Amino acid sequence: MTAVISVNDLNKIYDSGFQALKGVNLDIQAGEIFALLGPNGAGKTTLISIICGIVNPSSGTVLADGHDIIKEFRAARSAIGLVPQELSTDAFETVWGTVSFSRGLFGKPRNDAHIEKVLRDLSLWDKKDSKIMMLSGGMKRRVMIAKALSHEPKILFLDEPTAGVDVELRREMWEMVRELREQGVTIILTTHYIEEAEEMADRVGIINRGEIILVDEKKRLMEKLGRKQLTVQLAEPLQALPGSLNYEALELVADGWSLIYTYDANQESTGIAELLRKLSEEGIDFKDLHSSQSSLEDIFVDLVKNGERARAGEAS
Numbered sequence: 001m002t003a004v005i006s007v008n009d010l011n012k013i014y015d016s017g018f019q020a021l022k023g024v025n026l027d028i029q030a031g032e033i034f035a036l037l038g039p040n041g042a043g044k045t046t047l048i049s050i051i052c053g054i055v056n057p058s059s060g061t062v063l064a065d066g067h068d069i070i071k072e073f074r075a076a077r078s079a080i081g082l083v084p085q086e087l088s089t090d091a092f093e094t095v096w097g098t099v100s101f102s103r104g105l106f107g108k109p110r111n112d113a114h115i116e117k118v119l120r121d122l123s124l125w126d127k128k129d130s131k132i133m134m135l136s137g138g139m140k141r142r143v144m145i146a147k148a149l150s151h152e153p154k155i156l157f158l159d160e161p162t163a164g165v166d167v168e169l170r171r172e173m174w175e176m177v178r179e180l181r182e183q184g185v186t187i188i189l190t191t192h193y194i195e196e197a198e199e200m201a202d203r204v205g206i207i208n209r210g211e212i213i214l215v216d217e218k219k220r221l222m223e224k225l226g227r228k229q230l231t232v233q234l235a236e237p238l239q240a241l242p243g244s245l246n247y248e249a250l251e252l253v254a255d256g257w258s259l260i261y262t263y264d265a266n267q268e269s270t271g272i273a274e275l276l277r278k279l280s281e282e283g284i285d286f287k288d289l290h291s292s293q294s295s296l297e298d299i300f301v302d303l304v305k306n307g308e309r310a311r312a313g314e315a316s
């Protein structure tokens with residue numbers, strides 16, 4: 001695997017004195033979809049902005065497509081397409097005009113066939129002569145993507161691509177991102193929607209308070225940290241758990257009508273057999289059993305919470 005972006009010991013301290021990035025190390029592999037996930041203010045936009053040359057780093061280095069983003073800014077930047085959070089296009093320009101103009105900004109020679117392909121791939125071809133202001137919100141977002149792809153970048157950044165878009169458009173965007181990956185574009189998206197990372201990404205990086213707290217393949221992440229929950233629906237409600245069933249992994253919920261048992265599906269012994277035996281010994285009957293896998297959301301919330309707890313421990 002080759003890293004198409006390599007971030008080394010990157011720090012950012014804003015003029016206000018606020019440290020938005022703390023020693024970030026990150027490699028993005030060619031051809032992957034990488035989701036950078038983190039709560040508001042975690043540092044996602046700062047990281048992307050540094051890689052794209054919009055914000056200066058305080059220290060550390062970044063290589064994009066093998067080029068140092070400061071010393072070889074032009075070469076690094078021309079490998080990158082950026083779809084920013086904000087929609088910013090000239091309302092009076094046509095779709096064709098604005099997208100071709102973007103290509104020119106990167107010093108690339110005119111290539112109408114490429115612009116046509118981009119517009120067709122994004123279902124914008126029949127709108128090529130429309131003025132931007134005449135387009136729907138979804139179409140405007142597509143134009144932003146077309147602009148970012150106009151100079152044939154190898155790497156595409158999407159900053160919160162589906163913030164504030166409706167469900168249908170979100171699905172379309174996901175589909176489009178997958179198609180781009182098939183064409184060999186490496187994609188990095190930032191999101192606070194765990195659903196988005198879960199749906200789209202090959203790998204997920206979690207950033208919190210300027211630190212990357214975890215990077216892993218999505219599948220492995222879910223297997224490694226994924227807990228399962230077994231819900232036992234009782235035949236009769238319980239007031240309280242009997243002493244023999246009083247353990248941390250077991251909770252009485254739904255006014256005493258259900259038990260939730262949390263276990264690690266990767267362990268050889270899950271404890272389920274023992275739980276069921278104890279229920280029977282205590283004479284507790286149940287109507288139904290079902291298990292569910294924890295989502296990336298649970299994993300994320302746990303990681304962020306644990307990080308905060310560890311920090312509180314350090315402080316005290």
Ligand SMILES: Nc1ncnc2c1ncn2[C@@H]1O[C@H](COP(=O)(O)OP(=O)(O)OP(=O)(O)O)[C@@H](O)[C@H]1O
Nearest residue numbers: 014016018020038039040041042043044045046047
């Ligand atoms: N120009 C600036 N000057 C000072 N602080 C800043 C500046 N830009 C961002 N910050 C702070 O740096 C932190 C990280 O911001 P950033 O926009 O990178 O986060 P984010 O993860 O992208 O958040 P969001 O999801 O809300 O966009 C925030 O606390 C923010 O207030």
